[in-house]
Amino acid sequence: MDSSMKKLQQPNHIEKETAEIGLGGYENLSVSCPYCDQYLIFNRISELKTVMSITGKDLLCYHCNKVFWATGDEVTAAKYKWFLQDLYFLKKEKKYGLYILALCQACEMFMHQAIVNKMVDCNYRDKASNFTEDYNVIYSEFCNQTIKDISNSEIRNDGKYEKVTFKLLRELFLHIFKDARNNKLPSLSKLKEDKRGEYFNVLEKTEINETRNKVVHKYAYRPSVSDVEKYDELISCLHWLSVYLNVQDSELFINKRL
Numbered sequence: 001m002d003s004s005m006k007k008l009q010q011p012n013h014i015e016k017e018t019a020e021i022g023l024g025g026y027e028n029l030s031v032s033c034p035y036c037d038q039y040l041i042f043n044r045i046s047e048l049k050t051v052m053s054i055t056g057k058d059l060l061c062y063h064c065n066k067v068f069w070a071t072g073d074e075v076t077a078a079k080y081k082w083f084l085q086d087l088y089f090l091k092k093e094k095k096y097g098l099y100i101l102a103l104c105q106a107c108e109m110f111m112h113q114a115i116v117n118k119m120v121d122c123n124y125r126d127k128a129s130n131f132t133e134d135y136n137v138i139y140s141e142f143c144n145q146t147i148k149d150i151s152n153s154e155i156r157n158d159g160k161y162e163k164v165t166f167k168l169l170r171e172l173f174l175h176i177f178k179d180a181r182n183n184k185l186p187s188l189s190k191l192k193e194d195k196r197g198e199y200f201n202v203l204e205k206t207e208i209n210e211t212r213n214k215v216v217h218k219y220a221y222r223p224s225v226s227d228v229e230k231y232d233e234l235i236s237c238l239h240w241l242s243v244y245l246n247v248q249d250s251e252l253f254i255n256k257r258l
């Protein structure tokens with residue numbers, strides 16, 4: 001599309017140049033200024049003041065002080081996907097320690113979101129007429145429950161859900177999705193292959209959390225590229241399971257189903 005067409009579509013921004021957002025990560029987005037061609041990084045919290053995707057926004061170039069229209073932020077509403085997206089760039093920059101942290105966090109957030117979808121969003125959908133206000137209440141109630149209450153299982157731990165660490169979160173996840181692991185969900189038809197056996201095992205066996213602990217604590221372990229590449233299968237597993245279990249940002253999930 002040439003630039004005159006873009007201007008026609010945006011009558012309010014007719015004097016401005018448009019720039020496509022290059023990389024949209026969890027914390028920052030980067031874009032090249034269409035006037036001076038400088039590579040710019042904007043922090044979502046400090047500068048953009050929103051955690052929503054930037055479908056279109058005026059940005060001020062901090063090199064040449066000109067305002068341009070930025071567009072094309074990647075829409076990845078579910079938080080774990082942002083972290084997965086950052087991995088490629090962390091590897092390219094050889095920041096393997098940060099890579100391990102981001103991947104482990106993606107894994108935890110994925111399991112958490114899947115549990116919330118199943119335990120809160122699905123149940124709530126049937127009761128809700130106007131979810132926006134009460135959603136926060138039901139969510140915080142969920143997070144304050146004990147693990148036993150949530151899972152109604154033999155998992156012996158009475159700690160509050162919000163304090164759940166990687167191992168227990170995984171135990172809870174595997175318990176809650178036992179049925180999806182053993183029996184085929186209809187969503188399987190969206191996937192090329194049936195990888196249930198393989199990928200539930202990958203998640204069950206991964207020690208990404210132990211590697212993460214080594215990196216983050218006092219010995220500050222420095223992973224090598226082969227340490228990082230060991231987890232390629234875990235990444236594929238998260239992508240596959242996210243489709244199979246239909247793991248989505250909660251509001252998006254509820255909106256689609258109401």
Ligand SMILES: [Zn+2]
Pocket residue numbers: 033034035036037038061062063064065066
């Ligand atoms: Zn500029």
